[in-house]
Amino acid sequence: MPEHQYFVTINNTNKVAIEPGVSTISDVILVLTLELNVAVAINDKIVGHRLWPTTVLAGGEQLSIFGAIAGG
Amino acid sequence: MSQLPSDEFIRYSRQIMLENWNESGQIRLSSANVVVIGCGGLGNIAASLLAGAGVGQLTLIDEDVVELSNLPRQLAFDTADIENAKVFALANRLREQNDKLSVSPVAERFSTDNAQKLLSGADLVLDCSDNFTTRFCINHACISAQISLISASVIGWQGQLMLVAPGEHDAGCYQCLFQPTNDESPSCKTAGVSGAAVAIVGGYQANEAIRHLLGHVSELARSVMLIDTLTLNNQLLERTKDQSCIICSHHRSISHA
Numbered sequence: 625m626p627e628h629q630y631f632v633t634i635n636n637t638n639k640v641a642i643e644p645g646v647s648t649i650s651d652v653i654l655v656l657t658l659e660l661n662v663a664v665a666i667n668d669k670i671v672g673h674r675l676w677p678t679t680v681l682a683g684g685e686q687l688s689i690f691g692a693i694a695g696g
Numbered sequence: 697m698s699q700l701p702s703d704e705f706i707r708y709s710r711q712i713m714l715e716n717w718n719e720s721g722q723i724r725l726s727s728a729n730v731v732v733i734g735c736g737g738l739g740n741i742a743a744s745l746l747a748g749a750g751v752g753q754l755t756l757i758d759e760d761v762v763e764l765s766n767l768p769r770q771l772a773f774d775t776a777d778i779e780n781a782k783v784f785a786l787a788n789r790l791r792e793q794n795d796k797l798s799v800s801p802v803a804e805r806f807s808t809d810n811a812q813k814l815l816s817g818a819d820l821v822l823d824c825s826d827n828f829t830t831r832f833c834i835n836h837a838c839i840s841a842q843i844s845l846i847s848a849s850v851i852g853w854q855g856q857l858m859l860v861a862p863g864e865h866d867a868g869c870y871q872c873l874f875q876p877t878n879d880e881s882p883s884c885k886t887a888g889v890s891g892a893a894v895a896i897v898g899g900y901q902a903n904e905a906i907r908h909l910l911g912h913v914s915e916l917a918r919s920v921m922l923i924d925t926l927t928l929n930n931q932l933l934e935r936t937k938d939q940s941c942i943i944c945s946h947h948r949s950i951s952h953a
């Protein structure tokens with residue numbers, strides 16, 4: 625991996641490259657082509673949908689992304 | 697001198713001896729009224745554990761009938777119950793389990809039309825339903841009525857669990873976490889489910905209900921628990937209120953209402 629690249633870790637497994645100080649949660653969701661009915665936590669704290677476009681990532685964060693499930 | 701009748705004291709003795717339970721907690725359970733919405737896998741497990749623990753009154757809500765494919769995980773039903781209404785089959789089973797229990801079966805779909813009537817007098821609601829429309833409706837109804845809600849869901853090997861308590865205003869509600877969509881959600885019917893995973897998640901839900909009724913402070917009132925019964929990895933994520941949430945942003949804590 626080139627040294628100048630920055631990543632966030634998704635669900636403790638996959639890494640997604642980001643541009644630190646520029647990329648937002650919305651960008652990550654877009655890259656992953658996820659449905660909007662998911663929740664996102666940074667370092668175990670949920671970030672509400674409304675804040676996704678303005679929450680800028682620095683690199684190195686642990687993102688937890690999970691979809692709602694409805695089964696009973 | 698025990699305040700409970702001797703047969704009840706003996707019946708519940710193993711839990712009364714717990715430090716955080718005590719006889720006073722048992723009396724509190726016996727006067728509690730819990731509404732269980734959805735009588736599939738989670739509802740079967742949770743309602744059975746609450747009935748066994750001595751919760752005084754249960755209201756069971758579900759419009760479905762028992763199907764053959766339910767039997768591996770809906771343990772209160774057997775083959776003779778197939779095509780019978782789930783709420784009546786479950787109510788009968790729970791009465792056999794605990795003759796002190798008052799149980800009210802309601803063979804209806806929970807909706808905005810009947811929500812106020814069905815939640816009247818409830819101390820706690822358990823969401824054990826199987827679709828998003830009902831889940832968002834339950835959340836809205838509980839916020840409006842300022843009743844605590846324990847929402848559990850399960851599919852495959854995974855579960856999710858959270859407590860929406862009126863006193864935890866800053867943690868928000870179910871709709872602060874998930875946005876309503878028109879998408880068809882995967883169901884146990886389409887995506888499959890492990891019966892043992894259902895029992896684990898339903899057990900967690902019942903445990904949380906009992907702790908809540910006993911007055912314990914719970915981390916789940918401020919977080920959502922992701923349960924993975926395949927990897928055995930559970931995760932607690934801290935929730936936060938969406939200040940623009942159309943459901944809960946106008947409600948303050950129940951203690952300030």
